[in-house]
Amino acid sequence: MAIISTIASWILQKRIHDIELYKKFPHQVQYECFINLLQMAEDTEWGQRYDYKSISSIEEYRKRVPIHSYHNLEPYFTRVRKGEKDVLWPGDIKWFAKSSGTTSSKSKFIPVSEEALNDCHYKGGKDLLAVYYDTYPDSEFLSGKTVGIAGSTELDEYGEVYTGDLSAIIMSNLPMWAHFTKVPNLSIVVMNEWKEKLEKIVEHSITEDIRSMSGVPSWMLVILRRLLEVSGKKNIKELWPNFELIVHGGVSFEPYRKQFVDICGPDVNYQEVYNASEGFIAMQDDFDRDDMLLMLGYGIFYEFLPLSELHKKDAKAIDLHDVIIGETYALVISTNAGLWRYLIGDTVVFTSTNPYRIKINGRTKSFINSVGEELVVENADKALLHACQHTGAVISEYTAAPIYFETGKKAAHEWFIEFDKEPVNIEVFGEYLDNALKMNNSDYEAKRYNNMILTKPIIHNLAQGSFIKWLDKNNRLGGQYKVPRLSNNRDIVDDLIASLKK
Helix, strand or coil, X not given: CHHHHHHHHHHHHHHHHHHHXXXXXXXXXXXXXXHHHHHHHCCCHHHHHCCHHHCCCHHHHHHHCCCECHHHHHHHHHHHXXXXXXXXXXXXXXXXXEEECCCCCCEEEEEECHHHHHHHHHHHHHHHHHHHHHHCCCCCHHHCEEEECCCCEEECCCCCCEEECHHHHHHHHCCHHHHCCEECCHHHHCCCCHHHHHHHHHHHHCCCCEEEEEECHHHHHHHHHHHHHHHCCCCHHHHCCCCCEEEECCCCCHHHHXXXXXXXXXXXXXXXXXXXXCEEEEECCCCCCCCEEECXXXXXXXXXXXXXXXXXXXXXXXXXXXXCCCCEEEEEXXXXXXXXXXXXXXXXXXXXXXXXXXXXEEECCCEECCCCCCEEHHHHHHHHHHHHHHHCCEEEEEEEEEECCECCECEEXXXXXXXXXXXXXXXXXXHHHHHHHHHHCHHHHHHHHHHCCECCCEEEEECCCHHHHHHHHCCCCCCCCCCCCECCCCHHHHHHHHHHHC
């Protein structure tokens, strides 16, 4: 199959020219994208509402169209899911990416148009390969097979469209020829039953010439460990001698890096992508750096909201001209799937402005996202209330943090709770908490499936006054200081544990 790799490499090199344009002429590329989006949508219901035909500048666009959250746009998304056309984007939309929910709903449903698939997600995939081949021109990983780990899709409750994980939507819409180098086949990739899917992925890939794998780090580790268990090999390079590339995204890779090195063996490359349900946003283009190139020509117009503006009624966003290296911004996007000035929920920090490179450094709200569960405070508050209602407990303070997925130890959430009224049985309380989190967050529910990624929550019943003691130790007593609810690292809880031992 070397000829396939040679031809593919030659074709992909043509994409490098466009990537260089993003780097050299970022503002022109973004302005052309902005104009094209408005022209495409000017005859939709949304475009007529804001009179897109008369908008001639980015400044006018900002004045006329407010920043929107998912809650603002959800009624429009629901109408499109029911089959209405020309609402936010021309034509109808048949795919909705399902991701973790909001306060009022278990899951969010993000529209994925044909333009978003072809001119954003698939273009991003091609450019990812182009960048890799540009860096490693002698690579022949396309001469072998690739293991792609995806979620599942299902017919929507309204019966006209399909919903599911973005990864499954992308896999389901690939042309037939693109599946020739992928393992396992599509019917297995999009299975709902994760335990069976895991075994079939192992069964179908263990004897193949696998050269790359892509997915969320936690799920890839589960599969790789199972492969070593079944094969009896010491590392993946013994099983697949030509294995060379891990493409990862979704959560921070750093807690997993050592585990991948130990499992995969030497001479494996790692490439990060930022491919959200809302669009393909960035990719690692320099393997000597730990940031990602912002991709500017994928039908996404970017704005950046300083955190000082985040909760203001008339929040003022800026564009690429005005961003500052080292500052944190909430990401606001307008896309070729009909998301208009949409607050995506991620925060980024710029590491370079020539070209524009970013790192994802958090969410706009307190959260835990150690394995892709995207647990937010609203989920936690509702789940704790549910547990209290069923056990008679009363909570005064709490905080929670992840126990990271490590060799010999699965991931979990560790809760530190101070009760005004304790539950009779803390384990029963934990079961109610766990079940309520599953009910309110579909991503958490998926990661808890059969304890494959997340095990049940670990709950510590703290003595009354524990949080006051911790706040006092850190000189944070006073009305302006609050106990942090959720953290995506262990800094706070480890400090809390240390303070309670003194």
